[in-house]
Amino acid sequence: MRSEPKSSAETIVEVQNLAKQFGAFKAVAGISFAVRRGEIFGFLGPNGAGKSTTIRMLCGLLAPTSGSGRVAGFDIVREAEKIKTRIGYMSQKFSLYDELTVEENIDFYSGIYRLAKGKKIERKEWVLTMAGLRDHRNARTAELSGGWKQRLALGCAVLHEPPVLFLDEPTSGVDPNSRRQFWDLIYELSAHGVTVFVTTHYMEESEYCDRLGVIYRGELIALGTPRALKTEHMQEAVLEIECERPNDAMELVERLPEIKEAALFGKGLHAVARSADATPAIKAIQAALSGTGFHATKVERITPTLEDVFVSLIEARDRAEAPQTEVLR
Amino acid sequence: MKLRRLWAVARKESLHVRRDPRSLVLALGIPMLMLLMFGYALTLDVDHVPFVVWDQSGTPQSRDLLARFTASRYFDFRGAVGNYRGLEQAIDRRDADLGLIIPPEFARDLDAGRAAALQAVLDGSDSNTASIILGYTQGIATGYNQGVMLAQIRRATGTSPPTALDLRTRIWFNPDLESRNFIVPGIMAVIMGLIAALLTSLTIAREWERGTMEQLISTPVRPAELILGKLLPYLGIGMLDMVIAVLMAVFLFHVPLRGSIALLFFVAGVFMVGTLAQGILISTLARQQLLASQVAMISTFLPAFLLSGFAFAIGNMPAAVQVITYIVPARYFVAFVKGIFLRGVGVSTLWPEILFLVVFALVVAGASIVFTAKKLR
Numbered sequence: 001m002r003s004e005p006k007s008s009a010e011t012i013v014e015v016q017n018l019a020k021q022f023g024a025f026k027a028v029a030g031i032s033f034a035v036r037r038g039e040i041f042g043f044l045g046p047n048g049a050g051k052s053t054t055i056r057m058l059c060g061l062l063a064p065t066s067g068s069g070r071v072a073g074f075d076i077v078r079e080a081e082k083i084k085t086r087i088g089y090m091s092q093k094f095s096l097y098d099e100l101t102v103e104e105n106i107d108f109y110s111g112i113y114r115l116a117k118g119k120k121i122e123r124k125e126w127v128l129t130m131a132g133l134r135d136h137r138n139a140r141t142a143e144l145s146g147g148w149k150q151r152l153a154l155g156c157a158v159l160h161e162p163p164v165l166f167l168d169e170p171t172s173g174v175d176p177n178s179r180r181q182f183w184d185l186i187y188e189l190s191a192h193g194v195t196v197f198v199t200t201h202y203m204e205e206s207e208y209c210d211r212l213g214v215i216y217r218g219e220l221i222a223l224g225t226p227r228a229l230k231t232e233h234m235q236e237a238v239l240e241i242e243c244e245r246p247n248d249a250m251e252l253v254e255r256l257p258e259i260k261e262a263a264l265f266g267k268g269l270h271a272v273a274r275s276a277d278a279t280p281a282i283k284a285i286q287a288a289l290s291g292t293g294f295h296a297t298k299v300e301r302i303t304p305t306l307e308d309v310f311v312s313l314i315e316a317r318d319r320a321e322a323p324q325t326e327v328l329r
Numbered sequence: 330m331k332l333r334r335l336w337a338v339a340r341k342e343s344l345h346v347r348r349d350p351r352s353l354v355l356a357l358g359i360p361m362l363m364l365l366m367f368g369y370a371l372t373l374d375v376d377h378v379p380f381v382v383w384d385q386s387g388t389p390q391s392r393d394l395l396a397r398f399t400a401s402r403y404f405d406f407r408g409a410v411g412n413y414r415g416l417e418q419a420i421d422r423r424d425a426d427l428g429l430i431i432p433p434e435f436a437r438d439l440d441a442g443r444a445a446a447l448q449a450v451l452d453g454s455d456s457n458t459a460s461i462i463l464g465y466t467q468g469i470a471t472g473y474n475q476g477v478m479l480a481q482i483r484r485a486t487g488t489s490p491p492t493a494l495d496l497r498t499r500i501w502f503n504p505d506l507e508s509r510n511f512i513v514p515g516i517m518a519v520i521m522g523l524i525a526a527l528l529t530s531l532t533i534a535r536e537w538e539r540g541t542m543e544q545l546i547s548t549p550v551r552p553a554e555l556i557l558g559k560l561l562p563y564l565g566i567g568m569l570d571m572v573i574a575v576l577m578a579v580f581l582f583h584v585p586l587r588g589s590i591a592l593l594f595f596v597a598g599v600f601m602v603g604t605l606a607q608g609i610l611i612s613t614l615a616r617q618q619l620l621a622s623q624v625a626m627i628s629t630f631l632p633a634f635l636l637s638g639f640a641f642a643i644g645n646m647p648a649a650v651q652v653i654t655y656i657v658p659a660r661y662f663v664a665f666v667k668g669i670f671l672r673g674v675g676v677s678t679l680w681p682e683i684l685f686l687v688v689f690a691l692v693v694a695g696a697s698i699v700f701t702a703k704k705l706r
Contacts, residue, residue, distance in 0.1 A: 056705060059547050060547075060703075061543065061546060061547060061703075061704060061705050062704065062705045063704060080703075080704075081549065081703070084546075084547060084548060084549045084703075085549045087547070089544070089547035090544075091540060091543045091544060091547075093540040093543070094540070095539070095540045095541045095543055095544035096541070096544070097341065097345070097541060098539075099344075099345060099348040099349065100341065100344055100345075100348070104341070104344055107337075107340075108337055108340070108341045109548070110337075111333060111334060111336065111337025111338075111340070112334055112337050112338075112545075112548045112549075112550050113548065113549070114331060114333045114334060156544075157544075
């Protein structure tokens with residue numbers, strides 16, 4: 001899109017000790033990270049972890065309580081209005097005008113971004129094509145399906161071809177097919193050099209990101225490529241178990257001394273061993289499930305999924321924090 | 330400030346109005362309805378006062394006195410009663426506001442040259458109306474006394490006595506003293522203020538409630554572009570309301586329009602900008618539609634209705650309240666509209682009012698721009 005030099009090492013978003021406090025509630029508790037130009041950077045975390053608060057501070061919509069940051073070369077505290085000319089933002093809630101038509105919404109935002117006349121027509125056609133709304137340009141936005149609304153909102157957010165795009169849970173409430181289409185668009189933008197900062201709580205979506213930050217209770221608890229997260233943050237062996245009555249089996253497996261934790265996964269179970277060596281854990285599970293009619297058809301070591309990593313990271317965090325609160329009391 | 334962005338906001342806002350015909354109907358219908366209601370119902374004139382009589386005299390003299398009441402357009406004869414109880418009931422039931430009691434010795438006293446008693450019983454529950462009725466009754470009594478006196482002097486001297494004081498009144502601006510002439514221009518000003526603030530009080534709060542504001546503040550749009558862009562379409566609606574109100578005043582209520590129509594609309598526009606901006610300011614600070622519309626209503630209608638001098642003379646208010654009226658923009662607009670309509674005066678007389686309205690518009694519009702923070706809370 002923009003003809004700016006594309007250098008993979010160039011940092012376009014960076015924050016240091018960024019924090020936001022609402023009254024007594026620490027929404028974001030001092031996080032630091034950097035995003036490189038052209039990257040798809042995912043922010044993964046459960047609801048209320050501080051994803052939206054972070055993205056709003058980066059867009060200049062919310063003043064941080066402390067810490068600093070730069071987006072597209074501008075300071076997020078002092079130059080928020082300059083940042084706004086260089087970014088596209090899509091909030092969690094659909095935020096175009098329902099009673100306006102598709103075309104009127106696009107026209108409104110191209111007016112706000114002051115696109116030149118020729119550019120305005122070109123970009124409008126681009127958005128309509130991209131969103132698949134060529135035949136619905138005169139439809140009221142309220143009548144569009146979720147997927148269409150999302151693509152239209154994306155289109156309006158990138159009308160002015162911003163180098164950085166912030167998407168706050170862009171695909172929540174959208175069917176899987178539309179979600180897939182939406183990610184194709186994100187890839188396309190990224191291929192043109194746009195940096196995409198996206199928050200999500202969908203595991204499969206985070207696999208699409210170049211790099212991931214895992215945020216939990218306002219803190220960044222892991223940062224890296226999906227691959228690195230799966231290998232580096234997960235030293236213990238992960239086992240997949242296929243058996244009957246997985247619910248009951250889970251209770252049994254969880255109590256084994258060789259097993260750290262177990263969780264339902266698909267039709268079976270995933271269990272995390274206490275060590276990197278899977279053999280003792282496999283033996284223990286097979287022994288435990290043999291006599292009781294679970295008909296375990298498969299107990300073997302697998303590469304952990306992001307969900308395994310995510311669950312394990314969060315549980316480790318909870319365990320680390322529990323003694324502290326104990327002491328405080 | 331970029332006109333392109335201002336224009337985009339104005340266009341979008343007018344689309345909202347067009348897509349919501351109900352609000353447009355309300356914006357144009359409410360002023361008409363209120364003007365009709367106040368124009369017809371809120372009259373301070375008292376005439377056709379219903380009255381009953383307990384005539385115990387039943388003589389040509391008592392009937393002559395009664396004829397003076399029935400002949401006046403200020404009184405409506407509602408019948409004779411046979412006793413005091415009947416008169417009481419007529420007033421209790423509100424069939425009559427006035428009861429006259431003529432005693433049996435009325436004609437005898439009159440003929441003997443003694444003062445003949447006439448009792449008037451008034452319903453004082455509406456003190457203002459009662460004092461006006463009292464004035465009318467005293468007027469008739471005075472006229473009657475004068476007639477009797479003149480007749481006696483003429484009989485005794487054969488000539489009419491010279492008149493000592495010849496009072497010639499001339500009432501300017503509203504010669505018939507029709508209260509409608511004075512209420513309609515006033516209520517026009519009150520309604521315009523209310524409607525203007527109500528129209529805009531929802532605009533910013535609605536964007537906050539729907540989440541569209543979050544998108545808008547992530548763009549480079551400037552507060553001034555946003556506020557002025559939103560103001561423009563509503564100024565159009567407000568001026569349309571003003572045209573309707575002026576037409577109704579002139580053609581329906583026959584209020585004389587003596588001053589410059591161009592000046593009337595120019596200053597109405599200035600007043601409207603100030604009040605529309607007041608609505609936007611409230612909307613910006615409240616960020617909730619319900620709260621914003623209530624604050625807008627109370628902060629415009631109450632002072633405009635009570636403190637603008639549109640119906641209640643400011644000079645009669647306690648000094649502390651009079652001081653407050655100086656910051657009520659409606660006070661200046663009411664004075665201006667009455668000046669244009671009834672007195673036909675221009676800028677040379679009305680400049681203080683115009684100046685205040687200009688300053689008010691600038692200050693409030695400025696404040697609404699300053700308080701439009703492009704930040705979430």
